[in-house]
Amino acid sequence: MKENRILIKSGRLITEQGEEAADLLIEGEKISAIAGSIQIKGKFKEIDACGKIVFPGLIDPHVHFELKAYNSFSSDDFFSGSRAAAAGGVTTFIDFAIPSQGQDMASRIREKCGSAAQKSIVDFSFHAQITSWNPATPDDMKAAVEEGVPSFKIFMPSTEGWGVDDYGIYRALENSAALNSIVMVHAENGSIADSMAEEMLRKGKTGIADFPRARPDVVEREAVSRACLLADEAGVPVYICHLSGGKSASDLRKLKMEGRDILVETTPPYLLLNREKYNGPEGFLYACSPPLRDQEDNYRLWRAVIENTIDTIGTDHCPFKKKQKLSGGGSFADTPMGLGGIENTLELIYTEGVVKRGISPLQVMRMTSCNPAKIFGLYPRKGTLKEGSDADVVVFNPDVKKTIRAGKMVSESDWSPYEGFSVNGSVETTISRGEIIYNKSGIRAVKGRGKFLERKGFGLPAT
Numbered sequence: 001m002k003e004n005r006i007l008i009k010s011g012r013l014i015t016e017q018g019e020e021a022a023d024l025l026i027e028g029e030k031i032s033a034i035a036g037s038i039q040i041k042g043k044f045k046e047i048d049a050c051g052k053i054v055f056p057g058l059i060d061p062h063v064h065f066e067l068k069a070y071n072s073f074s075s076d077d078f079f080s081g082s083r084a085a086a087a088g089g090v091t092t093f094i095d096f097a098i099p100s101q102g103q104d105m106a107s108r109i110r111e112k113c114g115s116a117a118q119k120s121i122v123d124f125s126f127h128a129q130i131t132s133w134n135p136a137t138p139d140d141m142k143a144a145v146e147e148g149v150p151s152f153k154i155f156m157p158s159t160e161g162w163g164v165d166d167y168g169i170y171r172a173l174e175n176s177a178a179l180n181s182i183v184m185v186h187a188e189n190g191s192i193a194d195s196m197a198e199e200m201l202r203k204g205k206t207g208i209a210d211f212p213r214a215r216p217d218v219v220e221r222e223a224v225s226r227a228c229l230l231a232d233e234a235g236v237p238v239y240i241c242h243l244s245g246g247k248s249a250s251d252l253r254k255l256k257m258e259g260r261d262i263l264v265e266t267t268p269p270y271l272l273l274n275r276e277k278y279n280g281p282e283g284f285l286y287a288c289s290p291p292l293r294d295q296e297d298n299y300r301l302w303r304a305v306i307e308n309t310i311d312t313i314g315t316d317h318c319p320f321k322k323k324q325k326l327s328g329g330g331s332f333a334d335t336p337m338g339l340g341g342i343e344n345t346l347e348l349i350y351t352e353g354v355v356k357r358g359i360s361p362l363q364v365m366r367m368t369s370c371n372p373a374k375i376f377g378l379y380p381r382k383g384t385l386k387e388g389s390d391a392d393v394v395v396f397n398p399d400v401k402k403t404i405r406a407g408k409m410v411s412e413s414d415w416s417p418y419e420g421f422s423v424n425g426s427v428e429t430t431i432s433r434g435e436i437i438y439n440k441s442g443i444r445a446v447k448g449r450g451k452f453l454e455r456k457g458f459g460l461p462a463t
């Protein structure tokens, strides 16, 4: 006899085919049935989803929990970060395994897995970071794939510690194809960014309000187009992380219209915030890389969402507390870079995308769940409401109106980039592999229940 059954009644299910009014039955860790009306006998838990939207659990392909940086750590570890994720309907996150000097990728992956396995309440995986190119790197990449990690992050600014030069990027791209894996790039031109910053520092223009001028559009735009060109020559797809600029988005649209397999991620800050934030008394809090840009960029990025140029929305969740941010003394050169927000992704994208700009819940589902699952080798186990898939399910109430307040957050961060934002809709229930881990009584999951997901291959999202 099967136990642990949950019947979600009369929801608006967002499946890959679109919206469907149906019941959804969970048995054990899997979705066992989806039908117009499901009647079952015996013991089960019923969730009334009438008037609610039922999404597959979100997959956040870009987070940095307990990231060691600026002589401290980002303020959410795998426990608090995964709790914040659960409160936001995120049932899978993909973080980064960044090897320390001389360390191979596979051992770094195992280390990070060890820590996450003890703390995370949702399922997780890692991208392996390539921090240099040398004769051992191809074998290193192969070993990472064998660990269940078929995705590689490259930080393009070769002027910084983690950066890889063009030769390394090209060779990594070539190698990724043979391994049925994907390369993701943080696309910024280090030479321009560094020299611009030096120039500004020489002139004493170190305040955060000057930050966007130290990293103008060209820094991202050039690197994006270079990454795409190198990928084209290598004959492989490439994934662009956290796209921030409207011009880059237009360039990418043209390339995608030519049929190029380029996958594009953006994050809520680049859609919803702009450089005006840097002019406020707490402007330094918003230091992130790339910097927040103009309102025009917000507009153009939303257009890119509407036109399907954007494939995924990650959060790049990497919060630092006010005190940590203050350690930079207000200078853009020394302030820890990164913003939190994983628990607000769905309500923000729903409000700003569906309610205000008329995109469909289906498109939200694709960008936040189905596409990341396909690209990063988790589909169809994750990223879809389908019989046989993991029962990772979010019940979202579109009728709730609320205001985002840092004081109410699950995240350990003591401030929110979205403080005071009004949102329509809220995550009511988050189910991970058949277990209710979040609902109106809060988080109800045991530390360490999340599992490492061995991923396989990569795939392209449906167009």
Ligand SMILES: [Zn+2]
Pocket (backbone or CB within 6 Å): 062, 063, 064, 316
């Ligand atoms: Zn990042």
